[in-house]
Amino acid sequence: MWRRLARRARPHAWPAAAGLALGLLALGPALARGFVLSYDMVFVPNPPIGSAELGLAGGPPRAVPSDLVVALAARIIPAEFVQKMILLGIFVVACSGAAALLAGRQASNAAHQERPTPVTGRPSGNAADQERPTPITGHPPGNAAHQERPTLVTGRAPGDAPGRDRHALISGRPPGNAADQERPALITGHPARDAAGQDQHAPLAGSPARDAASRNRSGLIAPLVAGVCYAWNPFVAERLIMGQWALLLGYAGLPWVVREVCQNQGRIPARRLGGALIPAAVGGFAAMSISALAAVPAALCGRRPGRASGRRLVTVLSVILVLSLVWLIPSFVVPVHADPNGVDAFAARSDTPFGAIGSLLMLGGIWNAEAVPAGYGGWASAGWLVVVLLACVGYLAAARRQRICPGLGIAAVGGACLAALGLWAPTRAALSAAISFWPGFAILRDGQQFLAPLALAEAVGLGAGISWLLSTAGQAVSAGRPIAAPVRPANLVTAQAPDHAATLATIRATEPATDRDADWAAGPATDQDARTRAADRAARQRAGRPAGTRAAAAGPAAVIGVLILLAPVLLLPGLAWGAAGRLRAVPYPADWLRARQIIEQDRRPGSVLLLPWAQYRRYPWNNGEAVFDPWPRLLATTMIWNDALQVGSIAVAPESPEARKLGPLITSGRPMTDALRSAGVRYVVVDAGPLLGQHGPRLTSQAGLPGAQVVLASSDLILFRLPRRSG
Secondary structure (H helix, E strand, O other), X not given: OHHHHHHHHHHHHHHHHHHHHHHHHHHHHHHOOOEEOEEOEOOOOOOOOOOOOOOOOOOOOOOOOHHHHHHHHOOOOOHHHHHHHHHHHHXXXXXXXXXXXXXXHHHHHHHHXXXXXXXXXXXXXXXXXXXXXXXXXXXXXXXXHHHHOOOOOOOOOOOOOOOOOOOOOOOOOOOOOHHHHXXXXXXXXXXXXXXOOOEOOOOOOOOHHHHHHHHHHHOOHHHHHHHHHHHOOHHHHHHHHOOOHHHHHHHHHHHHHHHHHHHOOOOOOHHHHHHHOHHHHHXXXXXXXXXXXXXXXXXXXXXXXXXXXXXXXXXHHHHHHHHHHHHHHHHHHOOOOOOOOHHHHOOOOOOOOOHHHHHHHOOOOOOOHHHOOOOOOHHHHHHHHHHHHHHHHHHHHHHOOOOOOOOHHHHHHHHHHHHOHHHOHHHHHHHHHHHHHXXXXXXXXXXXXXXXXXXXXXXXXXXXXXXXXXXXXXHHHHHOOOOOOOOOOOOOHHHOOOOXXXXXXXXXXXXXXOOHHHHHHOOOOOHHHHHHHHHHHHHHHHOOOOOOOHHHHHHHHHHHHHHHHHHHHHHOHHHHHHHHHOOOEEOOOHHHHHHHHHHHHOOOOOEEEEEOOOOEEOOHHXXXXXXXXXXXXXXXXXXXXXXXXXXXXXXXXXXXXXXXXXXXXXXXXXXXXXXXXXXXXXEEEEOOOOOOOOOOOOHHHHOOOOOOEEEXXXXXXXXXXXXXXXX
């Protein structure tokens, strides 16, 4: 089994290594000891398993089952290492997946095109072809009649003596001429062999052997180009800074899902598709949504329309539904509230000089202006726009024509349309009305996350374009070789034509010197030789593949391929080294862990209130970077915190019912002790604000908690315990 797994993983070794290198470069200081805390990315030591991890604590089940999976994995290895493995795995899986998608689909298409032969309709290696009559003689190759029939090239039977007076049908001279023994066939395109039996020339352009050689030249660079472009772009940078690692898990697994759907043009194996969807299943509803957006069109756009497409669609939807039950069930069990005002707050915005549409096309345009990587935006992003335009051209001209990923273009356009819903007033109004009708439509508020299929289409298009460029250059190099240069023996001086010298001089004046000149200088040829060679030269010029341009064709193409491979990293340096230092691993303060221990050891029931009444924090010990308050993940006890969001001047109402109930009391400025005790609150945690570092009897009154007990007070945290209710 291990040998079989190793054999399957071997083709993905280089792309996976490239993804690992990109991950190391992107994370940098985030790989040190400690936890990376950035916006929604909150990992804690020894995470508990409570109702929140199961999606039963209220509000949308955004962290289901991702937090549960992390909590279970932390039972085996420390949570900080779980975080680092997930972040590195995103880059490895994304890069290797995009590379595997391009390489696998190109190999599959090439095999599909080369399978039938032009004459027999059978595979070229089919044994039946050995006995099938040839298109010229009408006899099988081994038939005796075929052995005695003159060939179209030499004009004599293969067993004839060289000196027989049978004229050649093409060369125009008697076949007894010794030159015919060593002249290659001008029609078949098979390599010529000298007296020693050595191949002199490559096959003709367009033959399967030459096409395979061209694919080998681009077999590594083109998939790597696709992988690097998919793993290193503004979408990944902005979502990583936002801490949305669960969404990026689904993003990383997306090319594997599309590959699994596209490579099985008939029945889709549900088990294999389920395996490809595991990253999205762990990521939750957002990750599964972008996977469904790409998988459904791919299932419908196979080579077999009709009932086959219907069965494929049923398989895809069934697997997605089964893997989504873990968050679908809590969303129906627990009431979900979504504020329609979030449509305006989460609408895509312009982060480049090319407008909101241009920013989305460039895989940017996230709603949070603070999540834009350093150095991106402004006119410096014009280079990335060029890469995106080249990728779009490559997809339309190469990937789409070769049907590398059927349906991916539809998913990309659909995702771009969803991302642009917040750009115009009519679409914003329609989406707000839809959310008011059913809160499930709130997933469309942050439409920029649906650019994932577009990112994959651009990566595949860029890789397919580079593959076409390198293949074309390889064919041009091969076409620069002589197709039928005869090896002239030196003893045929008597066959020289009177105008041979003038004809040869004319040809040499218009053709660069090649290694054929030595052969021709060894002996003269006839007028027919000169005319044949001149016609061959003219045909190559009409085809645009002049001889002697091997280095000129291959050199620039290889340089362009390497530059495109490095372009994403060079044009987006703000993602490197922990997003320019924004992603750093830090330890939690010791007082935090001590306060958690005190709360967990208290056997009396009660919930915990988190103050200040805001969702995000900027702790000094976290280098001032914004982060979702970690306390709801530190405790298994029911937490009450403000999950409302303020984006500029737009306020998005809280989704938790407890927050909506206690919010007016907490913001009123009145004493809260009695009301909080009535609501079942046992502890109050203050982890930010001006109260930190203060001591004395007035601390409780300043916090609005008269009669409460100060259990722990430091420069990082204050823990209050409310008195028990009387009676």
